[in-house]
Amino acid sequence: xxxxxxxxxxxxxxxxxxxxxxxxxxxxxxxxxxxGFRRGYNGLLMQSASNQEDFLVLTSRxxxxxxxxxxxxxxxxxxLAFLEKENxxxxxxxxxxxxIEGLVCIGxxxxxxxxxxxxxxxxxxxxxxxxxxxxxxxxxxxxxxxTALDTAIENIDRIRDTCGSHERGSLxxxxxxxxxxxxLSTALACGAEVVMVPEIPWxxxxxxxxxxWAAMNGKSSLIMIFAEGAVNSLTSDVAAICAGxxxxxxxxPAHLSSSSIAQMIEILSGxxxxxxxxxYTQRGGNPSAKDRILAGRMGNYAVQxxxxxxxxxxxxxxxxxxxxxxxxxxxxxxxxPQKARDMKDLIETMAGV
Ligand code: F6P
Numbered sequence: 001x002x003x004x005x006x007x008x009x010x011x012x013x014x015x016x017x018x019x020x021x022x023x024x025x026x027x028x029x030x031x032x033x034x035x036g037f038r039r040g041y042n043g044l045l046m047q048s049a050s051n052q053e054d055f056l057v058l059t060s061r062x063x064x065x066x067x068x069x070x071x072x073x074x075x076x077x078x079x080l081a082f083l084e085k086e087n088x089x090x091x092x093x094x095x096x097x098x099x100i101e102g103l104v105c106i107g108x109x110x111x112x113x114x115x116x117x118x119x120x121x122x123x124x125x126x127x128x129x130x131x132x133x134x135x136x137x138x139x140x141x142x143x144x145x146x147t148a149l150d151t152a153i154e155n156i157d158r159i160r161d162t163c164g165s166h167e168r169g170s171l172x173x174x175x176x177x178x179x180x181x182x183x184l185s186t187a188l189a190c191g192a193e194v195v196m197v198p199e200i201p202w203x204x205x206x207x208x209x210x211x212x213w214a215a216m217n218g219k220s221s222l223i224m225i226f227a228e229g230a231v232n233s234l235t236s237d238v239a240a241i242c243a244g245x246x247x248x249x250x251x252x253p254a255h256l257s258s259s260s261i262a263q264m265i266e267i268l269s270g271x272x273x274x275x276x277x278x279x280y281t282q283r284g285g286n287p288s289a290k291d292r293i294l295a296g297r298m299g300n301y302a303v304q305x306x307x308x309x310x311x312x313x314x315x316x317x318x319x320x321x322x323x324x325x326x327x328x329x330x331x332x333x334x335x336x337p338q339k340a341r342d343m344k345d346l347i348e349t350m351a352g353v
Contacts, residue, residue: 001307003033005100006058008072009040009079009114010107012283013130013144015291016072021063022299023104030307034058035100040107041079041114044091055098067292070147070285078110088117095123102306104299106130108142112314112331119312119327126302127314127327130295132283135179138325138333139316143298145181146290148282152186155278156223160190163221169211169273171224171262175282179335182282183227184343193222193351198229199340204236204261208268214353215271224265224273231256241268297322 006023008016024034036058037043043054056062066073081087095103102124105115108131115125129142136142152174163170176182180197187195193214196202207224214222238253245267251260262275287295298315301322305313314330316323 001032001101003035003099003101004303004306005035005037005055005095005098005103006074006106007037007040007043007103008074008076008106008130009111010076011131012070012072012076013132013142014070014147014283014285014287015143015295016076016106016130017063017066017069018287018292018295019106019128019130019143019299020058020072020074021066022296023303024058024063025060026300026303028060030303032303032307035098036062036074039075039077039079040111041082041091042077043074044094045079045081045087046094067296068286070287076107079114082114082117088121092118092121092123102126102311104128104302104306106143108133109136109331112327116327116331124306124311125327126306126311127330128298128302129314129316129330132182133176133179134181135177135335136316136330136333137335138314138330139323140319141294141317143291143295144283144287146294147285147288148175148182149185149189150288151282151285152182152278153189155281156186156190156192156225159276160221160223163223166272167220169222169224169265169269169271171226171258171265171273171275173226173228173258173275173277175278176227176229178229178232180227180230180340181335183225183230184340184347187223187225187347188343188350190223190225191350192225192347193219193353194224195227195344195347196224196230196233197227197340197344198233199335199337200344201233201235202230203234204238204241204264204268208265210353211265211269211271211273214351215269217353219353222271226258226261231261238264
């Protein structure tokens with residue numbers, strides 16, 4: 001094997017640069033050169049005015065000074081055109097014309113779908129999990145999750161201070177798409193009183209009861225962690241709740257925002273509740289030590305596998321050990337709802353409400 005490619009796709013995640021660097025430098029140590037494709041699968045389609053916009057040769061110096069940087073210097077995107085077979089075939093032709101013999105795809109579930117389509121066309125691919133969501137259960141951790149948690153925790157600790165001073169509740173919305181991993185781990189680490197995730201049905205009425213009870217028991221600050229996807233597991237009749245109080249008339253039950261959820265909990269519990277959306281702060285910033293180390297190990301392992309002729313797989317980690325599984329298996333591995341329920345029980349026990 002003489003030349004490989006690497007790309008980052010989907011939402012960026014802290015540690016992606018460290019993974020690219022590991023791919024490039026492991027390759028060079030085995031006399032394999034690496035081409036970096038820009039903007040995920042868009043780069044493979046080579047539709048820009050100049051080739052330099054789509055790909056570049058990654059020398060050792062090109063990846064210098066990147067191990068500690070957040071984001072991805074190759075840039076990333078979600079490429080809808082790549083869902084079309086003719087574009088997948090075009091990508092394989094482009095890869096072949098550049099003499100590329102294997103492709104490392106760093107990203108989440110959507111990235112793995114793209115990689116699986118190339119595998120189906122017979123092209124050697126390897127997936128590296130790079131997503132803050134940690135939503136694929138075949139691996140204990142994805143690159144970026146640990147940093148996103150640190151960022152969320154740091155911000156929520158600040159929110160806790162001001163909540164306590166004002167004797168308020170705070171509903172803090174965290175990312176995670178359809179997965180509650182960020183919310184559950186953040187809630188446990190912050191000592192949150194309430195957590196709402198997509199994997200577990202929840203109601204506004206029960207939440208408000210818990211808030212009331214906590215306030216009655218002398219809790220001066222109350223942190224409620226709300227996973228962005230938890231809006232889909234809400235069981236309450238929102239229209240009926242809104243109809244019952246004229247202050248809630250402006251809420252559209254079909255498009256619930258974090259502040260409207262906070263407002264309903266406030267009215268049902270009689271306790272002041274404010275909303276904060278952490279948003280993209282969780283995706284930026286320098287990667288944590290854990291993410292840098294994971295990215296370095298996974299990037300190195302991916303190239304070793306390719307060089308040994310093993311491909312069509314995604315790398316992951318179980319405990320301290322690096323593993324690989326068929327990419328189709330990796331992209332269909334959802335988080336076990338029982339694990340989410342056990343975490344929620346633990347969070348509620350620790351909250352001492
Ligand atoms: O998958 C990573 C993620 O940050 C999710 O947590 C979030 O739902 C989504 O990406 C946001 O995507 P976008 O960058 O397109 O707004």
